[in-house]
Amino acid sequence: MPELPEVETVVRTLEQQIRDEEILKVTVRWPKAVIGDPDVFAERLQGQHFRSFGRRGKYLIFGMDDMTLVSHLRMEGKYYIQDPSEPLNRHIHVVFQLSGGKELRYHDTRKFGRMEIIEKDPDLSDFHDLGPEPFDEAYTAERIREYCRGRRAAIKSVLLEQQLVAGIGNIYADEILSACGIRPGRSCARLTQRDRQNIVDNTRLILAEAIKAGGTTIRSYTSSLGVTGMFQNDCMVHGQKICRRCGHEIKVKWIGGRSSYYCPVCQAK
DNA sequence: ACACTGACCTGCGAGC
């Protein structure tokens, strides 16, 4: 599911719904959803309140009273707020019973997502080795140049590396390169300074638009509360058959272990 | 150090 805009959407919706609610009880139904001992996890969170809601890259950051709860949704993780009377299905792995009477439920069909308790108010600057946020001034053409020094990997693969800039995933990498007129398979060593500046500018433009649209919905993804992102309506290449700029057939190429969509005409090289 | 692969999981649609 989620890249930066989707995670941002989840953060905002959850803040509206459960801010300052107390956790009465935590049930971990699939132990591997939690890093560390699930019993300790559940015990420590009992009595804590959801005080702040943030994001770093694709990580959700919940500020509790005495600790920080970090959650990564990976491919398919999502949070739902449901009435306890609603039946639990087999994909709900963690249940937080809340003081307001509802439950916060973590749902993850592929079981890739993880959550973890870490110290209160962590230093997020070098959290998980993440690069700057896309809207941080540290994300520049110059940074891309330095980062790619001595490397020849495809620019598409490089954009997916969270150490360069945090939050870009497969969909937005394709969309950013489409907006720049750069083929995903182009070596990062063969970018011009103008290309790098274009990448920075379009990263911000596209992510900002996507956040405004509430994220992207592909296949069955909906964020918490059934909020459905609409950005897929704006995708120029990813998941498309025909280029929405020129009408040419979209190509799909396997790059760095991911499928990459591009228009061979608009993305000349 | 870099680049690539497999592993982690389940479900869905395509093709036979």
Next chain:
DNA sequence: TGCTCGCAGGTCAGTG
């Protein structure tokens, strides 16, 4: 209908 295969928005460990 029922099977197998390939694929899915992410990240990390392991291999040359």
